[in-house]
Amino acid sequence: MKRVLALPYLLWMVVFVILPVFLMIYYSFNDMSGNLTLQNYAEFLSSNYIKMTLNSFWYAFLITVITLIVSYPLALVISRLKHKTFWLLIIIIPTWINILLKTYAFIGILGINGILNSVLEKFGLMKIQLLFSDFAFITVAVYIFIPFMVLPIFNSINGINKNLIWASYDLGASKWEALTKVIIPLSLEGVKSGIQITFIPALSLFMLSRLVAGNKVVTLGTAIEQQFLTNENWGMGSTVGVFLILFMVFVMLVTRTKKESI
Amino acid sequence: MNTLSRSFLTVIIIFLYFPILYLAYYSFNTGGSMTSFEGFTLDYYKSVIENKALMTVIMNTIAVALISSGFATIIGLFGAIFLYLIRQKYVKSTLLTLNNVLIVSPDVIIGASLLILFSIFGIKLGSTSVILAHIAFSVPIVVLMILPSLYQQNSNLVLAAHDLGASAFHVVTKVLIPNIKPGIFAGFLMALTYSLDDFAVTFFVTGNGFSTLSVEIYAMARRGITLEINAISTVIFVVVLTISFIYYFVSDKKIKRGKTT
Amino acid sequence: MRFLITLIASSLLVGGLFLFGTKLLNNTSSSETDVLFVYNWGEYIDPELIKQFTEETGIRVVYETFDSNEAMLVKIKQKQRYDVVFPSEYTVEKMKKDNLLLPIDPDKIPNIKNIDERFLGLSFDPGNEYSLPYFWGTVGILYNPETTTGMDFSTWDSVWDESLLNDVLLLDGARETIGFVLNSEGHSLNSTNKEELDQAKQKLEKLSPNVRGIVGDEIASMMKENEAKVAVVWSGMAMDIMYENEDLIYTIPQEGTNLWFDTMAIPSSAKNIDGAHQFINFLLDKNVALQNTDWVGYATPNQAAFKELDEEVKNAKEFYPDKETMEKLEVYRDLGPEWTEYYNELLLEFKMSLD
Incomplete structure (x- = not known):
């Protein structure tokens, strides 16, 4: 049974993951004329790439934390509603509209003559340049990741045996205690899953860093994009890719759940 | 509440809805752009209906999203159950790491390597290659969505079913899957999201005139996106x-009739 | 379990129906020779002309779009079939070196006679063996005269002006950005002189307080919204923007700038070579080129069509510059991988120094 189940998945893994990863590792040891070299790795350890890595981690961290702060209460609220699945769908539907298009909308909203600034002006406040700032970058990134974070957290909260919560009340727990001692610990699986789904892709954002941050935020994703397309240096691009995978492994180790390590 | x-x-x-309403608002703009609203018009809707090429692209996009998400959900579900059942710690964490490789890889890498892969295997670029590529990058997200539900369900249920003499097949279909329904649903929805949003991977693996909405939108960016896209x-x-x-x-009526599924 | 089967089955069924629907919508059962695979930038041809071509020749056009030269190259290198592509001039040079283009037979394209001689036989493809110009333009400064009072941007150095703090948008292309800095110092924008480039690097660093962002196509929506006062842009993009924001002015600084071309070429992966020639010849026809220029709005190299344009368009000196200005323009040369990477590194370092 186990083997039959595993077959399509393992096939997928070999063809679409293991094979490409080997291809990538192979490329990472190649210079632009196809000779074997370690130079790409040496270059990655130079100050530019280290700076970029730190930058990527910092922004991914900020994005993940803010997304989590918004998403956990949101998931909690939805889990208490009568038509949970419907409300969950309402949260997901915006993700089905093309992201480039939504970004253009954000340019219109956050712009100097945009809606947000007109509102500020009405209240007698100064207009501010919101676009092409860290603020815009993080806002739009959080906007994009909220649904990804909400889903697994919601599923975890929703899966908690209600009797456990009632039992805690019966034992005299306050609402706050029930939340911190019962609900949050029991929904950690979902939180971890949500963190992985947000943090890992956030490390390699590049479209957004150009569209809403005006390329003032340079991430590893930007570097890969440039190496592959502009420089046509697939070797260096692959090297950055290899490091991204290593960083992902690190994130996985940090967020590993107890059950996985049994 | x-x-x-x-x-x-x-x-x-x-x-979440504000940017979308903003887009929708300007789809009625006679001004032709998303800057200043000059007057009301339905022209863009009319030209979408008349534009056969654009209609084809929309239908392609929906088809690719639904088909790839369907397959990705099955493969991902099996994968998640498989990962859940593995007992060896290192095997499990290795497989889980490999699972996430495609999530962390930027689209350019995925797109370029799939293009090379399809060229090696001689797969003709077009609808098939695009669907295959979308299945490929959607599977890991389905797995990540289903796994927490699996860990959270009461494992005693599975053991009890075993003890009661249920076959492995029955354990999976009658106990495991009904228990993780929300996870499966979430996985399917996220696969749809990934598919509808993807530009770079699709760009590299498409061919023979097959195109999706995202590819069209990005190609338009150089000349400015037309309001037809907003429409x-x-x-x-x-x-x-x-x-x-x-x-x-x-579903509301079902609940009222006491027929919860 | 029933839920799972319903979910999967219905999504596959509906998806399959849609796919089948598109096949019906484009029902075709034609043989190889009367199909032509065209690969172009988005929104870069009047769609009516494709229909007209099919009516005239019976050749069905399969039309696909790309958003950058480099992305298009990846697909050509993987031998994906396209019969006609529209690379920019520096890409033509690169593709020639890598044997990715097929020669164009001038005998099959009588309409070559319509092309302005100034745009033939240029350095990137002397003799036009592999490419013919489609549209052309320059790199210049787009500014808002209302917010930059008194400035006329007749020199590149005005971009460094202190009054433009955080108000300048640059193109996300190393050749464009490093290129105009080199121009401002009176150097060639194809410079491979380390000293000149280091000088350019230092000069670029001085620009950083003024830089609002280094972006691509988004410059259009930013400038339309008056989000920044000044942008260094391609003339084609400037035309699109000025069409919607009439306050703006585009100008070519006197030190000179880049002259760019988007060309028509036949890639090595082409199968319908005869059809490709027919298509290129069709686009060079006087009336076709005129209609296309009206629709696209960029500057046409087609002399015959140019003569028929509206006086107002013809006389727009910023888009069809006079002889004196034309002499100062320079076409990008392919600098080879090492220098290209050096240019890109300079830009990347500059981006990272911004905040």
């Missing part, structure tokens, strides 16, 4: 929302 949580939910929903997005958005409302009312 107190006022605090109600207003929190409202604020978030406004935040299409508005239509898709309204249709999806309507379907959700219908679903809501149907």
Whole structure:
């Protein structure tokens, strides 16, 4: 049974993951004329790439934390509603509209003559340049990741045996205690899953860093994009890719759940 | 449900929908761009309907999203159950890491390596290659969505079913899968999201005139995106929302009749 | 379990139906020779002309779009079939070196006679063996005269002006950005002189307080919204923007700038070579080129069509510059991988120094 189940998945893994990863590792040891070299790795350890890595981690961290702060209460609220699945769908539907298009909308909203600034002006406040700032970058990134974070957290909260919560009340727990001692610990699986789904892709954002941050935020994703397309240096691009995978492994180790390590 | 949580939910929903309403608003603009609203028109909707090429692209996009998400959900579900059943710690964490490789890889890498892969295997670029590519990058997200539900369900149920002499097949179909329904649903929805949003991977693996909405939109960017795209997005958005409302009312009635599924 | 089967089955069924629907919508069962695979930038041809071509020749056009030269190259290198592509001039040079282009037979394209001689036989493809110009333009400064009072941007150095703090948008292309800095110092924008480039690097660093962002196509929506006062842009993009924001002015600084071309070429992966020639010849026809220029709005190299344009368009000196200005323009040369990477590194370092 186990083997039959595993077959399509393992096939997928070999063809679409293991094979490409080997291809990538192979490329990472190649210079632009196809000779074997370690130079790409040496270059990655130079100050530019280290700076970029730190930058990527910092922004991914900020994005993940803010997304989590918004998403956990949101998931909690939805889990208490009568038509949970419907409300969950309402949260997901915006993700089905093309992201480039939504970004253009954000340019219109956050712009100097945009809606947000007109509102500020009405209240007698100064207009501010919101676009092409860290603020815009993080806002739009959080906007994009909220649904990804909400889903697994919601599923975890929703899966908690209600009797456990009632039992805690019966034992005299306050609402706050029930939340911190019962609900949050029991929904950690979902939180971890949500963190992985947000943090890992956030490390390699590049479209957004150009569209809403005006390329003032340079991430590893930007570097890969440039190496592959502009420089046509697939070797260096692959090297950055290899490091991204290593960083992902690190994130996985940090967020590993107890059950996985049994 | 107190006022605090109600207003929190409202604020978030406004935040999530505001950019979309903004797009929809300008789809009626005679001015031709998303800058200043000059007057009301339905021209863009008319030209979408008349534009055969664009209609084809929309249908392609929906087809690719549904088919790839369907397959990705099956493969991902099997994968997640498989990972859940593995007992060896290192095997499990290695497989889980490999699972996430495609999530962390930027689209350019995935696109370029799939293009090379398809060239090696001689797969003709077009609808098939695009669907295969979308399945490929959607599987890991389905797995990540289903795994927490698996860990959370009461494992005693599975053991009990075993003890009662249920076959492995029955354990999976009658106990495991019904228990993780929300996870499967979430996985499917996220696969749809990934597929509808993807530009770079599709760009590299498409061919023979096959195109999706995202590819068209990005190619338009150099000359400025036409409001026809706003019109299409508005239509898709309204249709999806309507379907959700219908679903809501149907399931609502079921609940009232005591027929929860 | 029933839920799972319903979910999967219905999504596959509906998806399959849609796919089948598109096949019906484009029902075709034609043989190889009467199909032509065209690969172009988005929104870069009047769609009516494709229909007209099919009516005239019976050749069905399969039309696909790309958003950058480099992305298009990846697909050509993987031998994906396209019969006609529209690379920019520096890409033509690169593709020639890598044997990715097929020679164009001038005998099959009598309409070559319509092309302005100034745009033939240029350095990137002397003799036009592999490419013919489609549209052309320059790199210049787009500014808002209302917010930059008194400035006329007749020199590149005005971009460094202190009054433009955080108000200048640059193109996300190393050749464009490093290129105009080199121009401002009176150097060639194809410079491979380390000293000149280091000088350019230092000069670029001085620009950083003024830089609002280094972006691509988004410059259009930013400038339309008056989000920044000044942008260094391609003339084609400037035309699109000025069409919607009439306050803006585009100008070519006197030190000179880049002259760019988007060309028509036949890639090595082409199968319908005869059809490709027919298509290129069709686009060079006087009336076709005129209609296309009206629709696209960029500057046409087609002399015959140019003569028929509206006086107002013809006389727009910023888009069809006079002889004196034309002499100062310079076409990008392919600098080879090492220098290209050096240019890119300079830009990347500059981006990272911004905040």
